[in-house]
Amino acid sequence: MEWDVVDVKPQSEHTLWVRFQDGVEGVVRFNSSAFxxxxxxxxxxxxxxxxxxxxxxxxxxxxxDLAPDAMHAEIQRNGCWILT
Structure with a gap:
């Protein structure tokens, strides 16, 4: 599927960079309330x-794990998915 993640790398504290099969890439951030x-x-x-x-x-x-379809949709719209 286009929302399959092909690469993930931790960045700064509680932040990930991800790239999807279709080339979409962006950031996933965890707010403290997500933990x-x-x-x-x-x-x-x-x-x-x-x-x-x-x-x-x-x-x-x-x-x-994280839902790749929801992550893909939000990153495609905003370049970032913030988990709260």
Missing amino acids: RGVFAHLLDQALFEQVAVVNGVVTWPGDL
Whole structure:
């Protein structure tokens, strides 16, 4: 799919750069309010930086991932997806 992620790199604190199969690229930022529930452990920057792409999806250890279709749509519109 066009929204399959092909590359992800941690940037500054709690920020990722992503590129999709169709060439769209941009930034994903986690606001401090996003670190609750399943995302709480990602507040640790060392764990946050363990991000990888698995089958076109941004993932972390422990089966935590981000919806690539929602991420793609927001980055295509605004160049950035801010998780709150």
